[in-house]
Amino acid sequence: MKEKAGKNQSKPKLEIRNATPEDVDGIVELVAQAYPGMPPYQPNMLRGQINNYPEGHFVAVLGGTIVGYCATIRVSEEKALSPHTWREITGGGYGSTHEATGDFLYGYEVCVDPTKRGYKIGQRFYNERKNLCRFLRLKGIVFAGRVPNLQKRLKEVGTIEKYIELVKRKKIRDPVLSFQLKNGFEVLGVFQNYLPHDQQSLGYGVHLAWRNPEYQSSSKTKSEPGSKTKRTPASVRVASIQYKQRRIKSFEEFSKLVEYFVDVVADYRSDFVLFPELFTLQLLSIENEAMPPNEAIEHITKHNDNLQTLFYTLAMKYNVNIIAGSHPKMVAGNVQNVSSIFLRDGSVHEQAKIHPTPNERYWWNIQGGDDVSVINTDCGPIGVLICYDSEFPELARHLTDQGMTMLFVPFLTDERKSYCRVRYCAQARAVENQIYVAMSGSVGNLPNVRNIDIHYAQSCILTPCDFPFARDGIAADTTPNVEMVAFADLNIQDLIASRSTGTVRNLTDRRHDLYSVRWHSKK
DSSP states (O other), X not given: OHHHHHHHHHSOOEEEEEOOGGGHHHHHHHHHHHOTTSOOOOXXXXXXXXXXXXXXXXXXXXXXXXEEEEEEEEEOHHHHHSOOOHHHHHTTTTOTTOOTTOSEEEEEEEEEOGGGGGGOHHHHHHHHHHHHHHHHTOSEEEEEEOOTTHHHHHHHHOSHHHHHXXXXXXXXXXXTHHHHHHTTOEEEEEETTSSTTOTTTTTOEEEEEEEOTTOOTTOOOOOOOSSSSOOOOSEEEEEEEEEEEOOOSOHXXXXXXXXXXXXXXXXXXXXXXXXXXXXXXXGGGTTTOOOOHHHHHHHHGGGHHHHHHHHXXXXXXXXXXXXXXXXEEEETTXXXXXXXXXXXXXXXXXXXXXXXXXXXXXXXXXXXXOOOOOEEETTEEEEXXXXXXXXXXXXXXXXXXXXXXXXXXXOOOSSHHHHHHHHHHHHXXXXXXXXXXXXXXXXXXXXXXXXXXXXXXXXXEEOOSSTTSOTTSEEEEOOTTSOEEEEEEEEXXXXXXXXXXXXXXXXXXXXXXXXXXXXXXXX
């Protein structure tokens, strides 16, 4: 008996579980294998799908390999039952149209490894959707299904309506539609140009619905099941450091200044601490020698390893997530302005500045990065846009599509006009994306360091402008040009609720039929 049990344990097990951002690479490989003729999902798009509604996304894992993927969001009855395209209903594939109070589940992807068709993975995914629908006491499940045999049978049957009727009468078989009808879905109609690049279905989508037999109109929707996915805390404490530039004599002196602030915010049990853009250029004052800007910026990159060690150690020691401002870094022979993010679990992430300012390009020859991605933390998905990048609304929208709820903006400005550009744009990003935005800048003077000798800042933590939030959309701010720390407790649930039931609903009310932000990935 023991020997037999051992043999069974050596066989791979099939597991259906909620998808996580760590599954993205495996899902990319799966989709490319399952749909070789269709445009592939970009990793950022998949991160958005999972982050926007983790409870509605599932993977099938066999022997450590992802062999199936299922994507689902919640939408209102009006959206679910009205004509639409795949792009409109999914927010361009990011799942950013998810509504926390939606009364229908909407399925927009089921993908299975073609070599594992006999494992009934599709059936298992449909069962998971139905279980979720019943648990939440929703009205039902809706989607627009493919009809992959339509292209080769259309001349024979004449119209898609006739094709559907023959499938319903079991006169002909479609591998997808026949399966969906068998699972209790009813045909509501047909959408033309639902998925234009689906050549097998000639772009058509068959509008299908499953009605929840346990739904009662008087019942209240339950909260999402908490046992399947990681839950983010309801309230997150954020600290913004308004850092004073002054001459220092050594890297050790700089380290003590930084540790002081991290220690302070840790005493206040902060979840995040944000430092300013390029505040590490203070290290140029150690030699206290004026040098040409292009030489200075390359000279400062020699401190990269020490800075990485310092911030990694502080994040672990003080149990706080650190957005370490930004620092020049050599990338493929070019200097980039890069923000390093040190999470308290020991992981390290980077976000390069996409748009160097004209002065950065001219004086320091800084080159822009080419990717903007959310960073998944124990407090939910965050984004980082360095100073000038916050003035480009497409970047923040791209991060919001990926599920971002908090945006961190380290900045460096020399006088009030420059500061106001960043501040006003950051407030706009908070309103239009219904997110929280934290800003952190430097103050003080730094003689003998060209282009960073004077500073102006009023660091702050901003909110959308609606009833659950601070009166002026300012959760906390600082006194201008004074070294200090700003704290704010940010309620993530208020943010999510405002997106569905707020006075205005900037995300929900977007016209996906008219416009979108599309990222042209270089990867």
